[in-house]
Amino acid sequence: MTYEPDCPFCGRQNRTVISASLNRCAGCGIIFNAEHKSLSYDRDYFTSEYKEQYGRTYIDDYENIYRMALARLEKIFRMIKIKPGLSLLDLGCAAGFFLKAAKDSRIKDLLGIEISDFAADYCRKNFSIDVIQAPFAEVEIDRKFSIISSWFFLEHMADPAATIRKIFSMLEDGGIFACGIPSYYGPSFSFNRDDWVKIHPVDHRIDLSPLSAKRILKQAGFRRVKVYRCGYHPERVVKRGSWLYPFFEPLYNVFSRLAAYSDTIEIYAVK
Numbered sequence: 001m002t003y004e005p006d007c008p009f010c011g012r013q014n015r016t017v018i019s020a021s022l023n024r025c026a027g028c029g030i031i032f033n034a035e036h037k038s039l040s041y042d043r044d045y046f047t048s049e050y051k052e053q054y055g056r057t058y059i060d061d062y063e064n065i066y067r068m069a070l071a072r073l074e075k076i077f078r079m080i081k082i083k084p085g086l087s088l089l090d091l092g093c094a095a096g097f098f099l100k101a102a103k104d105s106r107i108k109d110l111l112g113i114e115i116s117d118f119a120a121d122y123c124r125k126n127f128s129i130d131v132i133q134a135p136f137a138e139v140e141i142d143r144k145f146s147i148i149s150s151w152f153f154l155e156h157m158a159d160p161a162a163t164i165r166k167i168f169s170m171l172e173d174g175g176i177f178a179c180g181i182p183s184y185y186g187p188s189f190s191f192n193r194d195d196w197v198k199i200h201p202v203d204h205r206i207d208l209s210p211l212s213a214k215r216i217l218k219q220a221g222f223r224r225v226k227v228y229r230c231g232y233h234p235e236r237v238v239k240r241g242s243w244l245y246p247f248f249e250p251l252y253n254v255f256s257r258l259a260a261y262s263d264t265i266e267i268y269a270v271k
């Protein structure tokens with residue numbers, strides 16, 4: 001599907017052209033893909049395709065993903081108190097590893113939404129957590145949640161603004177939206193832009209930055225927005241074997257943490 005080259009958030013046409021399909025909106029600062037295509041996320045996406053990219057299947061990567069999930073929950077619990085009755089909805093929950101970590105962190109009221117029936121089934125069977133197998137845009141749930149999470153999900157949505165509006169409407173007052181998403185304010189876009197453009201996934205509609213993330217979420221009504229770096233890759237700026245690396249790495253560590261300078265970011269927003 002080809003879209004008009006207007007920003008999917010503010011609708012403005014004033015933009016900087018990054019490539020034939022990628023544009024940066026001069027208004028809200030996001031990068032959007034005018035030739036976004038939805039792909040199917042079937043069994044292969046979690047097995048052979050994932051393995052091709054990461055060297056093991058999604059299911060085999062459980063320990064690593066579970067450990068990251070606990071760290072993300074810790075950040076959520078800095079913004080919302082653990083109390084009985086806390087509920088969590090995970091969008092694009094895949095095989096349910098984040099939901100499992102939430103269950104182990106004493107959240108009892110859990111629900112996932114996942115488009116892949118293989119992954120949805122895996123979560124129900126292995127973790128006994130309920131999953132609605134459908135695209136989020138088609139799901140109508142007449143209730144609210146304390147926490148809504150989406151890990152590397154929002155960038156796949158054809159209409160990300162409508163998705164954020166729907167998430168906001170499904171959150172309780174004081175509830176948290178926690179999300180992981182690619183960011184262009186990181187080493188790959190700054191130092192290796194040709195490759196960044198070349199390998200930009202066709203099924204990614206938007207790329208954010210810490211600043212544009214804050215802007216669009218505050219615009220959507222969120223009161224407070226915190227952004228953290230997600231990946232940490234100093235070697236994407238200075239090669240690990242270089243004589244400069246031992247001097248550069250500690251500085252980069254401080255800078256990337258303070259500025260959330262990273263190819264992927266985590267966002268935590270309070271309604």
Ligand SMILES: [Zn+2]
Pocket residue numbers: 007008009010011012025026027028029030
């Ligand atoms: Zn815009």
